Amino acid sequence: MKMxxxxxxxxxxxxxxxxxxxxxxxxxxxxxxxIVILFLMLFFxxxxxxxxxxxxxxxxxxxxxxxxxxxxxxxxxxxxxxLLVTFGALVIAIPIGVSTAIFVSExxxxxxxxxxxSIIELLASIPSVxxxxxxxxxxxxxxxxxxxxxxxxxxxxxxxxxxxMTIPTIVSVSGEIISAVPKDYKEAALGLGATKWETIKSVxxxxxxSGILAxxxxxxxxxxxxxxxxxxxxxxQAHVASSFLDAVYTIPxxxxxxxxxxxxxxxxxxxxxxxxxxxxxxxxxxxxxxDVVVKRGVQR
Amino acid sequence: xxxxxxxxIRQLNIWFGEKHVIRGxxxxxxxxxxxxxxxxxxxxxxxxxxxxxxxxxxxKTSKTTGDVFIGEKxxxxxxxxxxxxxxxxxxxxxxPNPLPKSIYENVAFGPKIHKMAKGKALDKVxxxxxxxxxxxDEVKDRLNDSAFDLSGGQQQRLCIARALAVDPEVILMDEPxxxxxxxxxxxxxxxxxxxxxxxTVVIVTHNMQQASRVSDYTVFLYLGKIIEQGKTKGIFENxxxxxxxxxxxxxxx
Amino acid sequence: MVICLLAFFWIVATLFxxxxxxxxxxxxxxxxxxGYFEMIVGTVxxxxxxxxxxxxxxxFAAIYLVEYAPGGKLTRIIDQAxxxxxxxxxxxxGLFGYTLFSRQLGFGISLLSGWLTLALMILPIVIRGxxxxxxxxPTSFKQAALGLGATKWKAISLTxxxxxxxxIVTSVILGIARVAGETAAILFTSSVIITRGxxxxxxxxxxxxxxxxxxxxxxxxxxxxxxxxIALILFFIVVAFSLVAIILRIYxxxxxxxxx
Numbered sequence: 105m106k107m108x109x110x111x112x113x114x115x116x117x118x119x120x121x122x123x124x125x126x127x128x129x130x131x132x133x134x135x136x137x138x139i140v141i142l143f144l145m146l147f148f149x150x151x152x153x154x155x156x157x158x159x160x161x162x163x164x165x166x167x168x169x170x171x172x173x174x175x176x177x178x179x180x181x182x183x184x185x186x187l188l189v190t191f192g193a194l195v196i197a198i199p200i201g202v203s204t205a206i207f208v209s210e211x212x213x214x215x216x217x218x219x220x221x222s223i224i225e226l227l228a229s230i231p232s233v234x235x236x237x238x239x240x241x242x243x244x245x246x247x248x249x250x251x252x253x254x255x256x257x258x259x260x261x262x263x264x265x266x267x268x269m270t271i272p273t274i275v276s277v278s279g280e281i282i283s284a285v286p287k288d289y290k291e292a293a294l295g296l297g298a299t300k301w302e303t304i305k306s307v308x309x310x311x312x313x314s315g316i317l318a319x320x321x322x323x324x325x326x327x328x329x330x331x332x333x334x335x336x337x338x339x340x341q342a343h344v345a346s347s348f349l350d351a352v353y354t355i356p357x358x359x360x361x362x363x364x365x366x367x368x369x370x371x372x373x374x375x376x377x378x379x380x381x382x383x384x385x386x387x388x389x390x391x392x393x394x395d396v397v398v399k400r401g402v403q404r
Numbered sequence: 405x406x407x408x409x410x411x412x413i414r415q416l417n418i419w420f421g422e423k424h425v426i427r428g429x430x431x432x433x434x435x436x437x438x439x440x441x442x443x444x445x446x447x448x449x450x451x452x453x454x455x456x457x458x459x460x461x462x463x464k465t466s467k468t469t470g471d472v473f474i475g476e477k478x479x480x481x482x483x484x485x486x487x488x489x490x491x492x493x494x495x496x497x498x499x500p501n502p503l504p505k506s507i508y509e510n511v512a513f514g515p516k517i518h519k520m521a522k523g524k525a526l527d528k529v530x531x532x533x534x535x536x537x538x539x540x541d542e543v544k545d546r547l548n549d550s551a552f553d554l555s556g557g558q559q560q561r562l563c564i565a566r567a568l569a570v571d572p573e574v575i576l577m578d579e580p581x582x583x584x585x586x587x588x589x590x591x592x593x594x595x596x597x598x599x600x601x602x603x604t605v606v607i608v609t610h611n612m613q614q615a616s617r618v619s620d621y622t623v624f625l626y627l628g629k630i631i632e633q634g635k636t637k638g639i640f641e642n643x644x645x646x647x648x649x650x651x652x653x654x655x656x657x
Numbered sequence: 658m659v660i661c662l663l664a665f666f667w668i669v670a671t672l673f674x675x676x677x678x679x680x681x682x683x684x685x686x687x688x689x690x691x692g693y694f695e696m697i698v699g700t701v702x703x704x705x706x707x708x709x710x711x712x713x714x715x716x717f718a719a720i721y722l723v724e725y726a727p728g729g730k731l732t733r734i735i736d737q738a739x740x741x742x743x744x745x746x747x748x749x750x751g752l753f754g755y756t757l758f759s760r761q762l763g764f765g766i767s768l769l770s771g772w773l774t775l776a777l778m779i780l781p782i783v784i785r786g787x788x789x790x791x792x793x794x795p796t797s798f799k800q801a802a803l804g805l806g807a808t809k810w811k812a813i814s815l816t817x818x819x820x821x822x823x824x825i826v827t828s829v830i831l832g833i834a835r836v837a838g839e840t841a842a843i844l845f846t847s848s849v850i851i852t853r854g855x856x857x858x859x860x861x862x863x864x865x866x867x868x869x870x871x872x873x874x875x876x877x878x879x880x881x882x883x884x885x886x887i888a889l890i891l892f893f894i895v896v897a898f899s900l901v902a903i904i905l906r907i908y909x910x911x912x913x914x915x916x917x
Contacts, residue, residue, distance in 0.1 A: 127810040131725055134717035138738040138784075141777060142745075148756040149749065220662075222903045227665050229831075229899040230892070231838020232747075233867045237888045238668055240874065240881045268664050322744065329746020331841040332871055356748040356841070361875060363752070363845055368760075380752045384745065391744035395737060462803060464727075490806035497804070501797035504820045514805040517815065563801070570805055 145384065153378035156371060164378045170342055177375035179382075181342045185259070185352035186383075188345055189334060190327045192263025193270055197323060200267070201274030202316055208275065209283040210304055221276075228272035236336030239265040244337055251349055257339035260348040265333055270323040277322055281315025281398070282308060314397050321394035325387045331356035355379050410435035410574065410604040411456060416470035418451055418460060425451045427628040429470075433621070438596060438605045440619035440636065442612060444651065448628040449608040450498075453576050456606065457493035458486045474574060491518055494567030496577040500559035500584075502551035502566075507543050510551045510562055514570035529569055536602075537565035538595050557588025561595065575599065577607040581614065593618045612652060616640050624648045672892050675885035683886060688851055688864060693887060698855055699863040700894065702768060703843065704833045706859075707775035712829050714776075715783030716818075719825075722784070723791045724813055743781035747841040750777055755845040769859040771847025778842060779832035786828020790821040823909040827902050834898035838891050840867040866891040 167178015247256030293303040339351020366373040411433035418426035425448045433439045441449045460466045511530040515521045534540040539561040581589040623633040632648045643649040686692020726732040754774030764770045794817045802812035848868035873879045
């Protein structure tokens with residue numbers, strides 16, 4: 105009898121709290137909104153791309169030709185272009201980004217950190233169309249001059265500008281992890297007579313390793329999806345580039361420039377969505393992995 | 405001088421997850437008197453206090469069995485409106501916790517959320533509450549200043565005024581002076597004595613001198629159980645239980 | 658780091674060489690007569706509407722995650738989804754916005770489609786920023802309100818949320834800075850190269866600074882010097898919002914008495 109009384113109490117207090125419950129439901133719906141959007145995104149992009157996928161299968165990604173007249177759509181040159189440009193960007197951005205992060209969070213005097221971080225943040229907020237614009241204005245002619253090319257719109261140009269856009273991501277994410285390394289460890293090393301650089305190398309970096317890795321993955325995700333700047337400066341040639349000094353086309357740039365002309369519902373239209381789906385899945389995987397890496401790093 | 409019972413606690417048990425914090429407490433608290441709950445830290449004093457206005461409900465893992473009657477009403481009964489309960493049973497916290505608003509808005513907060521008064525009537529409530537908390541003369545010319553501009557002791561009296569503004573019957577105080585200096589503490593203690601003529605006051609403290617100075621009745625709690633309770637004078641002059649005596653003489657705590 | 662600084666100053670220096678092309682009259686001259694008026698106002702329309710949509714949803718989501726979420730598996734999934742949404746390339750957001758808003762829901766190439774699409778890009782920024790802002794508010798405020806008999810929602814909305822407001826506003830401004838120059842997401846959803854005057858309803862297309870730079874250069878092959886003025890205006894708008902957000906954040910971090 106006493107027990108059932110308590111159960112009743114519980115139920116009744118639940119109903120009393122229902123008074124504030126509608127709000128909880130609203131809040132929950134807002135929080136789950138991101139999940140819903142992601143599912144809708146996958147669904148719609150996949151639905152539009154399904155036609156091309158059933159028609160070409162893996163050739164959509166690995167076929168060598170994108171030809172409107174013969175209605176054959178293979179995206180390999182684009183995939184290659186994307187990977188080439190992204191790889192080049194990361195090769196430049198990783199050393200600069202990581203060393204900047206270390207410098208800002210370990211070496212820089214405290215009162216200078218905020219201003220420097222702010223400038224890096226500003227760099228991150230400059231829209232990609234302006235990066236493209238500046239690349240076109242400065243980097244493109246510079247490339248043509250240095251390498252004696254007829255056009256400075258090359259994979260290397262895109263990589264250079266893209267690295268500038270990726271550095272802030274790497275700096276802010278890995279900087280956060282590096283400054284989270286417990287002071288005790290650093291002091292222990294310093295107390296043993298290690299120099300500042302030895303401490304960073306032997307204590308800070310091993311602990312922050314996973315965070316740095318995650319920041320690189322996020323940087324990769326950002327670089328491979330970058331559209332506007334790349335399409336303005338990479339020359340937009342749908343062929344497999346022979347070198348970094350060749351013009352290239354990337355998947356997002358190709359989608360941006362071809363969507364307007366593709367007839368809605370046509371095979372080309374569907375193929376563009378197919379490429380989009382592949383890009384979406386790549387970034388999904390990379391971002392999820394980055395999260396997992398960070399969380400595992402934090403647990404250890 | 406005899407008092408009526410205001411709060412009647414029967415077989416109260418409280419768990420936080422697996423931890424059994426309050427173990428079968430029976431306790432009667434007299435109306436219009438000050439009752440001090442004292443005991444070493446971690447003995448469950450604050451948890452016991454928070455059972456009176458069901459503030460333990462806020463902690464998701466908490467589980468409560470037993471009854472707490474305030475006046476005629478069992479607060480753990482079906483369909484109790486906890487929000488109304490918390491209006492009737494005001495609470496003052498360990499650290500002064502003014503809201504990031506003006507002095508006036510802090511006191512007016514309770515009446516506003518319960519739609520008890522507005523306009524001129526609200527001004528009156530604010531003034532009356534601040535007077536009752538012995539703060540009016542110090543703040544009447546700067547009611548629109550931020551509450552954070554007040555000193556710690558003033559902030560705590562502001563919190564008391566805020567609790568009084570919703571017209572409570574019982575006031576719970578959870579170590580209200582632990583963050584204050586001796587001068588501010590003396591003022592609050594004096595205030596507690598005055599408040600007891602209109603309200604039932606329950607104060608948690610680990611400071612024995614404070615318990616002996618402000619309270620009419622004292623409850624000694626140890627490991628979630630009541631070891632001893634009675635008139636403050638009696639407990640301090642002639643403790644019945646060995647543990648109480650050890651605690652009062654400072655052998656542990 | 659030096660490279661970052663150099664890059665930044667280099668960008669600023671280069672942009673300033675284009676100052677000569679900027680003429681105050683052009684700011685208020687209609688695009689039909691070669692001015693920038695509709696592009697500037699169109700850009701403002703776009704980010705304001707997107708912020709108005711993403712702001713409330715983001716703040717509510719943040720409140721849920723900090724104050725209500727039970728912390729189980731579902732919460733982790735929500736958290737992950739927000740990170741993933743933040744990482745979706747803008748061109749895909751654009752494809753999605755075009756398919757769902759412009760076509761499926763029939764909003765067409767319009768301001769409304771642009772708002773909804775850009776809101777998806779602001780949302781993760783607002784959620785993360787607001788979470789942070791709510792988390793640093795001491796729980797004692799909420800406790801005080803609960804102790805007075807406020808419901809949980811009232812306690813949070815009347816105390817915690819108000820104390821967190823500067824941080825929340827900062828996150829919205831940061832979100833605006835992020836989308837004010839967005840191009841890929843509005844490419845297929847809301848913008849056109851020229852309109853007759855400003856849109857009179859949300860169902861009409863709108864001009865935007867970023868869109869104009871991109872299309873003039875890539876589709877029309879114009880030389881970058883021709884769009885220097887537009888680029889400069891866009892740069893000022895974006896940097897202004899970023900700077901305001903950064904300064905607000907530093908200012909309030911110092912000012913909030915309960916943080917000391």
